[in-house]
Amino acid sequence: xxxxxxxxxxxxxxxxxxxxxxxxxxxxxxxxxxxxxxxxxxxxxxxxxxxxxxxxxxxxxxxxxxxxxxxxxxxxxxxxxxxxxxxxxxxxxxxxxxxxxxxxxxxxxxxxxxxxxxxxxxxxxxxxxxxxxxxxxxxxxxxxxxxxxxxxxxxxxxxxxxxxxxxxxxxxxxxxxxxxxxxxxxxxxxxxxxxxxxxxxxxxxxxxxxxxxxxxxxxxxxxxxxxxxxxxxxxxxxxxxxxxxxxxxxxxxxxxxxxxxxxxxxxxxxxxxxxxxxxxxxxxxxxxxxxxxxxxxxxxxxxxxxxxxxxxxxxxxxxxxxxxxxxxxxxxxxxxxxxxxxxxxxxxxxxxxxxxxxxxxxxxxxxxxxxxxxxxxxxxxxxxxxxxxxxxxxxxxxxxxxxxxxxxxxxxxxxxxxxxxxxxxxxxxxxxxxxxxxxxx
Amino acid sequence: xxxxxxxxxxxxxxxxxxxxxxxxxxxxxxxxxxxxxxxxxxxxxxxxxxxxxxxxxxxxxxxxxxxxxxxxxxxxxxxxxxxxxxxxxxxxxxxxxxxxxxxxxxxxxxxxxxxxxxxxxxxxxxxxxxxxxxxxxxxxxxxxxxxxxxxxxxxxxxxxxxxxxxxxxxxxxxxxxxxxxxxxxxxxxxxxxxxxxxxxxxxxxxxxxxxxxxxxxxxxxxxxxxxxxxxxxxxxxxxxxxxxxxxxxxxxxxxxxxxxxxxxxxxxxxxxxxxxxxxxxxxxxxxxxxxxxxxxxxxxxxxxxxxxxxxxxxxxxxxxxxxxxxxxxxxxxxxxxxxxxxxxxxxxxxxxxxxxxxxxxxxxxxxxxxxxxxxxxxxxxxxxxxxxxxxxxxxxxxxxxxxxxxxxxxxxxxxxxxxxxxxxxxxxxxxxxxxxxxxxx
Numbered sequence: 001x002x003x004x005x006x007x008x009x010x011x012x013x014x015x016x017x018x019x020x021x022x023x024x025x026x027x028x029x030x031x032x033x034x035x036x037x038x039x040x041x042x043x044x045x046x047x048x049x050x051x052x053x054x055x056x057x058x059x060x061x062x063x064x065x066x067x068x069x070x071x072x073x074x075x076x077x078x079x080x081x082x083x084x085x086x087x088x089x090x091x092x093x094x095x096x097x098x099x100x101x102x103x104x105x106x107x108x109x110x111x112x113x114x115x116x117x118x119x120x121x122x123x124x125x126x127x128x129x130x131x132x133x134x135x136x137x138x139x140x141x142x143x144x145x146x147x148x149x150x151x152x153x154x155x156x157x158x159x160x161x162x163x164x165x166x167x168x169x170x171x172x173x174x175x176x177x178x179x180x181x182x183x184x185x186x187x188x189x190x191x192x193x194x195x196x197x198x199x200x201x202x203x204x205x206x207x208x209x210x211x212x213x214x215x216x217x218x219x220x221x222x223x224x225x226x227x228x229x230x231x232x233x234x235x236x237x238x239x240x241x242x243x244x245x246x247x248x249x250x251x252x253x254x255x256x257x258x259x260x261x262x263x264x265x266x267x268x269x270x271x272x273x274x275x276x277x278x279x280x281x282x283x284x285x286x287x288x289x290x291x292x293x294x295x296x297x298x299x300x301x302x303x304x305x306x307x308x309x310x311x312x313x314x315x316x317x318x319x320x321x322x323x324x325x326x327x328x329x330x331x332x333x334x335x336x337x338x339x340x341x342x343x344x345x346x347x348x349x350x351x352x353x354x355x356x357x358x359x360x361x362x363x364x365x366x367x368x369x370x371x372x373x374x375x376x377x378x379x380x381x382x383x384x385x386x387x388x389x390x391x392x393x394x395x396x397x398x399x400x401x402x403x404x405x406x407x408x409x410x411x412x413x414x415x416x417x418x419x420x421x422x423x424x425x426x427x428x429x430x431x432x433x434x435x436x437x438x439x440x441x
Numbered sequence: 442x443x444x445x446x447x448x449x450x451x452x453x454x455x456x457x458x459x460x461x462x463x464x465x466x467x468x469x470x471x472x473x474x475x476x477x478x479x480x481x482x483x484x485x486x487x488x489x490x491x492x493x494x495x496x497x498x499x500x501x502x503x504x505x506x507x508x509x510x511x512x513x514x515x516x517x518x519x520x521x522x523x524x525x526x527x528x529x530x531x532x533x534x535x536x537x538x539x540x541x542x543x544x545x546x547x548x549x550x551x552x553x554x555x556x557x558x559x560x561x562x563x564x565x566x567x568x569x570x571x572x573x574x575x576x577x578x579x580x581x582x583x584x585x586x587x588x589x590x591x592x593x594x595x596x597x598x599x600x601x602x603x604x605x606x607x608x609x610x611x612x613x614x615x616x617x618x619x620x621x622x623x624x625x626x627x628x629x630x631x632x633x634x635x636x637x638x639x640x641x642x643x644x645x646x647x648x649x650x651x652x653x654x655x656x657x658x659x660x661x662x663x664x665x666x667x668x669x670x671x672x673x674x675x676x677x678x679x680x681x682x683x684x685x686x687x688x689x690x691x692x693x694x695x696x697x698x699x700x701x702x703x704x705x706x707x708x709x710x711x712x713x714x715x716x717x718x719x720x721x722x723x724x725x726x727x728x729x730x731x732x733x734x735x736x737x738x739x740x741x742x743x744x745x746x747x748x749x750x751x752x753x754x755x756x757x758x759x760x761x762x763x764x765x766x767x768x769x770x771x772x773x774x775x776x777x778x779x780x781x782x783x784x785x786x787x788x789x790x791x792x793x794x795x796x797x798x799x800x801x802x803x804x805x806x807x808x809x810x811x812x813x814x815x816x817x818x819x820x821x822x823x824x825x826x827x828x829x830x831x832x833x834x835x836x837x838x839x840x841x842x843x844x845x846x847x848x849x850x851x852x853x854x855x856x857x858x859x860x861x862x863x864x865x866x867x868x869x870x871x872x873x874x875x876x877x878x879x880x881x882x
Contacts, residue, residue, distance in 0.1 A: 056496075059587075088701060141588045144494070149609070171590065245686075263532055288688075381549060
């Protein structure tokens with residue numbers, strides 16, 4: 001890797017599936033980083049906290065609690081977690097409760113004078129930090145970064161520091177495993193976000209129901225046809241009013257679009273009675289906190305039999321699978337149950353056909369927390385041996401998609417597996433397909 | 442790098458300062474990626490667009506225009522830019538105008554069956570993409586990524602593909618250079634954000650001035666002392682009303698805190714007449730667009746002579762340096778001018794002393810656009826030879842900091858260097874220190 005080619009020993013390693021057996025609850029307790037590090041034979045972990053990423057860096061946010069403190073988290077196994085921060089951020093840093101190390105300790109100007117090449121200077125800066133703080137051996141790397149500068153730094157660092165082995169984990173890594181288990185405070189916040197998210201959806205339903213059905217349209221109080229954009233605006237306003245934000249937008253899709261799971265919906269499209277309308281919202285606490293994720297499918301006024309049947313199948317799958325949840329069970333079991341259920345009712349599934357465009361075409365859910373997709377997988381494609389452990393928060397979202405027939409259906413709640421092993425929906429919202437505005441005589 | 446140790450040739454390179462001479466305007470025209478690629482001898486560039494990062498991935502957003510399309514940008518030199526996207530995002534992808542490649546083209550399930558190790562499967566998936574699309578030679582990597590998975594993928598990829606050299610640029614890279622030069626549409630948007638940001642600050646000033654000075658406090662219309670939190674709430678509301686958002690918060694700091702450039706300010710602190718209040722706001726278009734960045738320093742009712750003198754020095758530096766701007770001139774020249782100016786008036790500077798805590802302790806400004814800090818540097822510490830070229834948008838923000846004396850002053854506008862070489866402030870807001878609420882008899 002060195003330009004002079006003198007080193008041949010591999011200086012970094014890559015963990016793909018670091019554990020053969022499923023994790024237990026004890027493994028993934030929030031603060032049990034030492035145990036997770038020991039299992040992966042990690043001597044230290046480094047979480048990058050570059051400026052300007054804030055809530056897009058959940059690994060780092062997990063440690064600094066959403067405060068704006070660009071810097072670096074370093075934890076050696078068996079020792080307290082250190083936060084390396086600019087002296088400019090001293091005030092904020094003190095609020096984290098972490099062991100503080102001011103970056104003033106290393107004189108960047110001296111380093112820059114000694115190493116005129118900027119990359120070499122940056123490598124030397126990091127080398128001094130690692131040396132002075134005793135970071136050596138197998139060091140795991142985490143956080144959200146800029147691809148080029150990070151790769152440049154790490155590749156050089158691995159070449160230049162004897163006894164340093166950079167360990168890059170693909171997934172189920174130390175921090176995502178720690179984040180997977182929510183403690184009581186985190187769950188209480190997520191419950192509140194769930195209630196607020198339901199309030200946002202209720203506002204949308206109430207808004208639609210203040211209109212009236214007029215043949216093929218739904219007219220608002222001013223007589224103009226209601227559109228998807230009208231519903232979206234009402235919901236965005238309520239999201240802000242509830243102290244939430246929605247960095248990745250939302251899905252309000254109707255008819256054929258509802259059969260394309262990621263179509264965001266066309267704001268100009270008028271609402272149509274009897275069509276499937278999928279509303280999928282995934283807001284989080286404003287300023288970058290915990291997410292909620294829920295979906296309901298509605299039909300205004302009435303549902304054609306084909307849509308009602310698909311809805312019944314999805315709701316049936318939802319009720320069947322959530323009634324069967326058991327703490328410690330493999331996620332794969334539930335994805336298979338849902339595939340069995342749908343296949344028995346004549347729907348194709350991603351387990352049977354791939355690529356697939358119609359039927360049950362995705363996985364049952366995903367982990368949820370500081371990111372809308374966290375590291376708990378229900379995939380039919382990849383079986384990592386994931387299990388649902390106490391403390392897990394995840395989505396349950398069976399769906400059926402038939403764009404060629406002009407509809408799709410999805411029902412989604414966020415679920416929590418409590419420490420005592422019981423399961424709780426964090427999404428207190430009814431699951432009724434048909435909503436009824438006024439009808440004019 | 443291979444586990445079997447059979448390869449010794451370096452498979453990736455790192456560019457620190459890829460160009461010895463300053464870039465010219467022609468070099469950095471928005472769409473002149475081919476020229477920039479040729480200068481760095483890059484055969485292709487790959488911009489990672491992982492899910493869930495959205496506006497935190499400005500390199501990728503630059504291509505997809507803020508649309509939610511997780512995927513990959515690939516551009517070979519001299520060929521159109523390709524967007525690799527999930528078939529689920531087909532609708533959004535069509536709106537980008539880029540050459541579309543559906544990721545359905547590669548059968549992930551087959552790959553996963555053939556390569557049970559998940560990392561190997563991911564490497565194989567990417568290997569097939571690169572092979573099928575003819576991505577080889579020197580390939581630059583860009584975008585915002587998760588540190589571990591990205592490093593794991595790239596390190597393996599560099600080992601396993603013959604003829605592939607991963608090129609990691611530290612800074613002044615192809616895309617940041619392209620982004621640096623704003624075209625007419627981008628500048629028009631940035632002008633509008635500037636006007637709206639000024640409107641937000643005006644609301645704060647108006648709000649303060651509806652209060653009245655009562656001895657050592659400023660009382661609001663209800664008689665309660667106004668606090669920093671009150672001002673922040675008013676500003677946050679106006680930011681939303683203007684169609685802006687502020688992902689990294691804002692600074693409203695008073696007294697000693699104003700002397701600490703990154704102190705966010707204490708919401709519980711009552712406003713005090715005669716104290717320095719630094720308000721630094723950096724909102725962007727809602728949903729992840731262009732930023733503005735401005736700062737004003739205020740004193741309510743009156744300014745003590747020491748604060749007024751520091752303010753005069755900062756304003757003098759601001760006016761001196763902005764009057765001297767010339768297209769094509771090195772940024773370092775202006776940082777030096779400001780250091781000269783302050784040193785002649787008895788203030789210490791970061792050029793003379795490092796680390797430094799009082800005086801002029803930072804650089805004059807930074808590039809601005811889809812990120813609040815873009816790749817144009819005025820640093821005293823590192824001279825990269827940056828020049829101010831037509832199309833550049835950047836901040837000008839001289840300041841003086843004296844926390845030991847209980848104050849700090851900063852004045853900041855966002856500036857634009859037009860194609861004809863003239864300079865324009867995008868921050869139409871007066872620069873007056875003292876603001877006057879009513880005084881009660």
